[in-house]
Amino acid sequence: MTANLLDFDLDGLAVFCERLGEKRFRATQLFRWIHQKGAQDFDQMSDLAKSLREKLKTCAQVQPLTPISRHDSADGTIKWLFDVGDGNAVETVFIPEDDRGTLCISSQAGCAVGCRFCSTGHQGFSRNLTTGEILSQLWFAEHTLRKQFNTTERVISNVVMMGMGEPLQNYSALVPALRSMLDDHGYGLSRRRVTVSTSGVVPMMDRLGEDCPVALAVSLHAPTDALRDNLVPLNRKYPLHELMDACRRYLAHAPRDFITFEYCMLDGVNDQPEHAQALIDLVKPKRGQGEPVPCKFNLIPFNPFPASGLTRSSAATVKAFAAQLSEAGITTTVRKTRGDDIDAACGQLAGDVKDRTKVDARMAKQRVIPLTQVSS
Ligand code: SF4
Numbered sequence: 001m002t003a004n005l006l007d008f009d010l011d012g013l014a015v016f017c018e019r020l021g022e023k024r025f026r027a028t029q030l031f032r033w034i035h036q037k038g039a040q041d042f043d044q045m046s047d048l049a050k051s052l053r054e055k056l057k058t059c060a061q062v063q064p065l066t067p068i069s070r071h072d073s074a075d076g077t078i079k080w081l082f083d084v085g086d087g088n089a090v091e092t093v094f095i096p097e098d099d100r101g102t103l104c105i106s107s108q109a110g111c112a113v114g115c116r117f118c119s120t121g122h123q124g125f126s127r128n129l130t131t132g133e134i135l136s137q138l139w140f141a142e143h144t145l146r147k148q149f150n151t152t153e154r155v156i157s158n159v160v161m162m163g164m165g166e167p168l169q170n171y172s173a174l175v176p177a178l179r180s181m182l183d184d185h186g187y188g189l190s191r192r193r194v195t196v197s198t199s200g201v202v203p204m205m206d207r208l209g210e211d212c213p214v215a216l217a218v219s220l221h222a223p224t225d226a227l228r229d230n231l232v233p234l235n236r237k238y239p240l241h242e243l244m245d246a247c248r249r250y251l252a253h254a255p256r257d258f259i260t261f262e263y264c265m266l267d268g269v270n271d272q273p274e275h276a277q278a279l280i281d282l283v284k285p286k287r288g289q290g291e292p293v294p295c296k297f298n299l300i301p302f303n304p305f306p307a308s309g310l311t312r313s314s315a316a317t318v319k320a321f322a323a324q325l326s327e328a329g330i331t332t333t334v335r336k337t338r339g340d341d342i343d344a345a346c347g348q349l350a351g352d353v354k355d356r357t358k359v360d361a362r363m364a365k366q367r368v369i370p371l372t373q374v375s376s
Pocket of ligand 1: 112113114120121122163165166199219
């Protein structure tokens with residue numbers, strides 16, 4: 001069977017090379033060629049012995065995901081749709097800013113959590129991505145953009161696991177992908193600049209803290225169990241008090257001294273002053289009523305899609321909500337909407353892949369660069 005070398009972190013690649021009778025430093029060389037130089041062709045890997053290159057050709061390949069489309073926003077945001085087979089696709093988004101380049105990566109085709117405000121959740125769950133499929137989103141974006149920008153410097157400085165899927169429900173594939181992102185022989189990203197976002201899979205938050213502590217974002221979206229049970233069904237399994245305890249435990253390992261809470265602002269549902277006050281009580285309880293959770297809030301303007309039956313909070317409501325949290329001493333930001341001209345709610349483009357007619361119609365309405373015309 002042919003191994004996809006994108007499936008391995010450096011330790012995994014060392015084991016693979018050992019089985020071929022090769023020393024660990026060969027795995028390091030190979031890893032650097034693949035991830036730092038974006039090489040796929042073993043003949044390009046000039047410092048590997050010819051005998052090893054020939055061996056690799058018989059049993060290994062560097063096989064990234066195949067892109068279906070690329071959408072370029074006027075503000076520089078780029079969204080790729082990747083084919084993951086059986087009519088499924090996943091989305092990857094590059095968001096350039098003055099001081100950073102952030103890539104938002106998917107971990108699953110669909111998602112089993114089923115959050116009410118999430119287009120991906122409405123599609124149901126298809127399957128977990130492999131380590132190679134997770135990592136190849138970074139591999140592809142980094143090396144495509146380096147060629148496009150004509151640079152050998154790193155383009156992507158930050159990764160957020162906030163695309164399609166619940167990353168902690170695909171833990172065994174996620175961790176080697178994260179390790180490759182952090183590895184100095186791979187992408188060399190700082191732990192502080194790699195963020196895993198979870199809807200609150202409590203046991204796996206604990207394991208991530210032990211195995212590969214990176215920055216953590218928690219999709220909170222509601223301040224009470226009654227409301228969160230409805231918006232984020234996983235809350236029925238891991239209610240808020242368990243989630244807050246897991247956040248406190250995670251902070252003992254985390255590279256940052258706070259948890260980021262993501263909060264999607266839904267008109268009339270979770271955006272009222274009493275909701276803000278309940279959030280303050282949750283993360284900064286009064287003396288004798290529990291321990292605080294050092295945190296920042298990121299308020300997200302909801303991206304409406306018809307099946308949700310939900311609407312976006314007004315800008316004034318979001319502003320007042322943010323002010324209430326800030327006045328309570330909680331650092332609060334409002335997520336900038338980026339790539340509006342190419343964007344649907346996260347997951348919508350991928351959800352449409354099974355219906356090619358609909359995809360074609362959508363693309364016709366948007367500024368889409370066919371992949372054949374993209375320099376890579
Ligand atoms: S918000 Fe995240 S966890 Fe919830 S359904 Fe969407 S992808 Fe899944």
